[in-house]
Amino acid sequence: MRARTRAITRHHAMLLWVRIQKNASGRPGPNVITGQYRASWDVKVTTAGGQVSAVVFTEAPQSRRLKYDFVGVDQLGRQYRQPPYPHIEPAYRQTEPGVVQALRTGVLPR
Numbered sequence: 001m002r003a004r005t006r007a008i009t010r011h012h013a014m015l016l017w018v019r020i021q022k023n024a025s026g027r028p029g030p031n032v033i034t035g036q037y038r039a040s041w042d043v044k045v046t047t048a049g050g051q052v053s054a055v056v057f058t059e060a061p062q063s064r065r066l067k068y069d070f071v072g073v074d075q076l077g078r079q080y081r082q083p084p085y086p087h088i089e090p091a092y093r094q095t096e097p098g099v100v101q102a103l104r105t106g107v108l109p110r
Contacts, residue, residue, distance in 0.1 A: 002052070
């Protein structure tokens with residue numbers, strides 16, 4: 001059962017990762033200038049103490065600014081009036097029902 005749970009978790013984490021990257025490829029998400037932000041996303045799946053978890057994350061400095069918004073001056077003195085660009089939550093909301101269903105049934109989608 002643990003191997004199946006790990007496979008389901010990994011599958012849906014990778015699906016979420018792909019959807020976030022797709023949503024970070026232009027409107028309504030952030031525009032692609034260099035592709036660096038989109039490429040900065042990663043997935044980490046861990047198994048510890050009989051539990052499986054997955055984290056889809058980025059360490060890109062602009063991630064919070066793109067997710068929430070930013071109005072003001074940054075550390076380099078650049079002025080911003082940037083609205084939030086929805087790209088993470090829409091991907092999560094699209095992925096969540098599938099992972100819940102797969103964990104409930106123990107079956108990966110085809």
